Amino acid sequence: MNTEKIIIFDTTLRDGEQSPGINLDAGEKVEIALMLEGLKVDVIEAGFAVSSPGEFDAIKAVADVVKDSTICSLSRAVERDIDLTAEAVSGAASSRIHIVLATSPIHMKYKLQMTPENVLEHAVRAVAHARRYSEDIEFSCEDASRSEPEFLARFVEQVIKAGATTVSLPDTVGYATPYEYGKLFTYLRDVVPNADKAVFSAHCHNDLGMAVSNSLEATRQGARQIECTINGIGERAGNASLEEIVMALHTREDFFRCQTSVETRRLTAASRLVSEITGFVVQPNKAIVGRNAFSHQSGIHQDGMLKNPLTYQIMTAAEVGADEYRLVLGKNSGRNGFRMCMRSLGVEFGSDADLDRAFSRFKDIADQKASLCDEDLLATVVGMEALSRESHIA
Numbered sequence: 001m002n003t004e005k006i007i008i009f010d011t012t013l014r015d016g017e018q019s020p021g022i023n024l025d026a027g028e029k030v031e032i033a034l035m036l037e038g039l040k041v042d043v044i045e046a047g048f049a050v051s052s053p054g055e056f057d058a059i060k061a062v063a064d065v066v067k068d069s070t071i072c073s074l075s076r077a078v079e080r081d082i083d084l085t086a087e088a089v090s091g092a093a094s095s096r097i098h099i100v101l102a103t104s105p106i107h108m109k110y111k112l113q114m115t116p117e118n119v120l121e122h123a124v125r126a127v128a129h130a131r132r133y134s135e136d137i138e139f140s141c142e143d144a145s146r147s148e149p150e151f152l153a154r155f156v157e158q159v160i161k162a163g164a165t166t167v168s169l170p171d172t173v174g175y176a177t178p179y180e181y182g183k184l185f186t187y188l189r190d191v192v193p194n195a196d197k198a199v200f201s202a203h204c205h206n207d208l209g210m211a212v213s214n215s216l217e218a219t220r221q222g223a224r225q226i227e228c229t230i231n232g233i234g235e236r237a238g239n240a241s242l243e244e245i246v247m248a249l250h251t252r253e254d255f256f257r258c259q260t261s262v263e264t265r266r267l268t269a270a271s272r273l274v275s276e277i278t279g280f281v282v283q284p285n286k287a288i289v290g291r292n293a294f295s296h297q298s299g300i301h302q303d304g305m306l307k308n309p310l311t312y313q314i315m316t317a318a319e320v321g322a323d324e325y326r327l328v329l330g331k332n333s334g335r336n337g338f339r340m341c342m343r344s345l346g347v348e349f350g351s352d353a354d355l356d357r358a359f360s361r362f363k364d365i366a367d368q369k370a371s372l373c374d375e376d377l378l379a380t381v382v383g384m385e386a387l388s389r390e391s392h393i394a
């Protein structure tokens with residue numbers, strides 16, 4: 001099977017840090033960056049160099065220690081910003097300058113207060129300036145998904161001609177649907193004459209919960225880089241989540257025909273580290289890294305899992321570095337799951353009658369409580385005879 005390599009561009013330390021309530025110091029950025037390097041992400045966007053002296057120093061610190069991933073910093077399309085950005089990443093073994101300028105009518109008119117021609121001129125000048133420092137230049141057409149396609153095509157052609165090696169088409173406000181977002185890539189790759197000279201990149205926000213789907217659809221339409229964050233943290237509703245993208249491409253390689261270099265077994269640890277450092281708790285039902293992602297509670301599911309885990313799991317917990325799947329007991333659980341959980345606590349039932357009696361007690365407790373602890377389970381067999389010698393019931 002022919003597969004395409006997808007470059008994973010992690011922006012946890014830049015767009016992720018733009019989440020209201022997150023502020024990472026240099027030490028924390030370095031710790032996360034080293035984890036990202038171990039995860040084998042291709043590009044780490046370490047920050048926005050011009051935003052503060054502390055941010056500049058933090059990017060420099062990351063650039064100095066990371067050896068295996070390209071280190072990138074965001075910059076406005078302004079020459080003095082680019083100079084500072086280039087300096088911040090200059091210590092890296094491999095560095096990239098990432099320039100952003102908006103291309104949608106609403107951003108150009110109200111935010112930039114510039115004409116489209118003026119914006120285009122600015123962009124070309126900025127890219128040419130950045131090329132003095134690096135051959136690896138990314139240009140982001142901010143709000144690309146709400147830009148006029150014909151203007152965007154002309155714009156992309158010019159920034160590639162000026163030396164941009166990666167062109168990103170952000171869905172900055174999380175507005176696009178997968179069909180529309182994918183079509184934007186098909187269109188630009190078709191009509192831009194020098195499209196083959198740059199890597200096209202997807203950058204999606206999650207305002208309508210479509211960031212991951214949009215990013216994945218982009219790969220089907222020719223995007224070869226995806227920008228994402230650990231746990232999907234980022235502005236407003238966040239960015240596309242790295243772990244979901246990586247595992248979707250990995251698990252459905254038959255469909256997407258794409259691969260990443262990410263060490264999937266480190267995803268759970270990566271998620272926990274980012275959660276711990278940022279204080280952003282991961283919701284229990286979060287795909288891939290949520291506490292319940294590999295837990296099964298209902299009787300029908302537990303029974304299936306005990307017979308063959310493939311009945312209710314499309315990937316193993318081990319693949320993402322999580323503990324083995326868990327059977328969690330609740331009021332929907334069945335006898336088989338109950339017996340297995342009791343066995344893991346050292347309780348073997350001597351007879352079916354004992355099991356029935358304990359199971360009935362268990363249902364009474366489960367009706368009252370959303371989650372049961374080991375003590376609740378052990379209470380179901382208190383006073384019973386004929387438990388196995390492993391039993392530690394008083």
Ligand code: KIV
Nearest residue numbers: 100140142143170172
């Ligand atoms: O969402 C966005 O458009 C961005 C740019 C700054 C790249 O994050």
Ligand code: ZN
Nearest residue numbers: 015170172203
């Ligand atoms: Zn963004």
